[in-house]
Amino acid sequence: MTDAKRPKGAKLSEPEAIEKAKQGDAEAFEFLYHLHKRRVYSLCLRMTGNTASAEDLTQEAFLQLFRKIATFRGESAFSTWLHRMAVNVVLMQLRKKNLPVVPIDETTEGEEEGTIRKELGAPDERLAGSIDRLQLQRAVDELPPGYRTIFVLHDVEGYEHNEIASMVGCSIGNSKSQLHKARIKLRDLLRVNRAEKAGKR
């Protein structure tokens, strides 16, 4: 995403909209909402796997943003600030519902047999050259909540492990190992999905 975005036909640029929103300008608020709604909503949907929750959390994230917009000082990109806020909104909600924000299993080594050992003797298959986005979305929705959080924050949203560790309250090592397990799990889900489709033909 680039800064100073100016969607086609729009009168405002993002910095202009931010300044006007600080003064309570309705058009500016709406401009900022439409500019960032997909990213925020997609983030909430990925992390909760649930449309109704995602809508509530998206609303809450934007309301918090607009309540606090006066404090935006421009040291980071506005989108970074907003998305960080949205992540915090989702994490708080997960904590309230006692859903695991940090994956429960803190295993690091030797606890379970590796994926590869299970696959010994299995056909040498890999995913196709590209992955269907909708299939990937569905697979992410099927991940256990803790894995899903780490995967979405790292691979989808681009946060570093030290940032994730700080946000969710786990160690950097835990964040790395759980991300790895999330990806392994996604691979399994995608391969099962593809096998089922192939079987139906």
Place this chain on the structure above:
Amino acid sequence: MINEESHGLGRGGMNCLQFENALSDYLEGSRTSEQQAHLSSCTVCSNLLADLNLISAEAFSLRELNEPNPKMWNTIEAQLRSEGLIREPSPLLSDFFRRWRTAWLVPVAAALLIAAGVKLYHPAKVGENQSVSKVSIPKISPAPTISAEDKDVLRTVASRPPAQAVAYRNDLDQANAFIRDAQDALRNDPNDIYSQQLLMNAYEQKQMLYRLAVDQGNDEQ
């Protein structure tokens, strides 16, 4: 060695289980020659690595995949209006008072700003007890001037016990001094947020003084 063969031992002495246990670090960029050697000879592990890289790369595409309900903005806007966050633009007042949303501020502070604005750019009227030389240009005058509004408020307070009236006058002088210092700072750089904050706080103090005088005046009737 039988075990190594059954565990997919490639060249370099690393087996598939060992490779997978270190895969997380490998994907983070920490790579050894042993791992590279194993990959070059092990189809299973190289397929696994390719798939994980693919998943990670495609994940980015999920960022803006979904669109929320089109009615969501209406709900958000209604809430913003109910909280008073959406306002008609008021360039003079909004930046000063937006952040400090208290019930004290709005009615009296607007009058203060207008009065202060008049004071800055127009000479004071010559009153009964004022000499002309003191009032016309605030920048030059070293002695604090009393505005007509201040005089009215001091008259209200005059009926109080003497010690209270004197203390009130001292407080008013302090608030006016704060306003003057903050205005001077702001003249040097109108965009300076530090000076803006000081000026806003100075006016808040004066407004509090006015409000207390009025409230207490009402109490004693």
Place this chain on the structure above:
Amino acid sequence: MSSGKCAAAAVAVLMLAGVSLCAENVRKDLHFKVGKHPTISINNPYGPVVVRAGAPHEVTITAILHSDKVELDQSKSHNRVDIISHLLPGADLASGAVEYEIVVPPDASLTLHSDNGRVHAEKLRGDLTVAGNSGAIEVVDCAGGHVRVRTLTGAINLNNVHGDVEVMSVGGDVVMSGVTGSMVAVNSNSGKIEYEGDFSGEGEYAFTSHTGNIEAVAPAYASIDVLARSTNGVVQSDFSLEPKHAPFLVRGANSLSGTIGKAASSVKLFSFSGKIRLKKRQN
């Protein structure tokens, strides 16, 4: 007259005088039943007001009136209780004084006003607004509501208060210990501002003064984004700050800008000519 009789007469005179003084003090006890989140307002020009949290749905007021030159006006409508110490002609600081002891439900919203008397509020969970002139104000162990305090010269002391906090005083010193919230704002003129706490809660802390000194003591683990400036005063910090962009020119001893830890909370320390000091707590 014998010395014994003189002594007895003297004692009798003294006792009569004591009785007559006490007779002028009148005690009134008021009791109200209220619903959830009641609103209670006490306006007492002269004399102390002490408020504590008690049982839900009950408001108990004990008032000691120091003379007949002051009356108690009370009104209750729906879920609101208003008490005013009404000064009659001729009342002064002494004769117009009323001492209040009040017990309210913890979730009550309170508005308290006393010119010269001490105000003490404790263990409350609702919104609290206190206005005073020269009397000292103490707010202790309150959380969850919006706390607004203003005085002209009275000292203000907040201890273990959590929630939005707005404090304003022209000449009174403001001392805070264990105060946190999403917004903590102090506006002082010549009074000093002292804060001891961890600036937690990802809040915005803004302490501003005209000439009063500002001193903040924070632990080494504080997570704050600091902006401090004094036009004519010195700014000092015990912390090593990570540099960051400041919205104004950071000049030598008059200002500083930087972050500590994750910079979760924003801390602005602005003074025109007061000295600003950010100290590290010694454990």
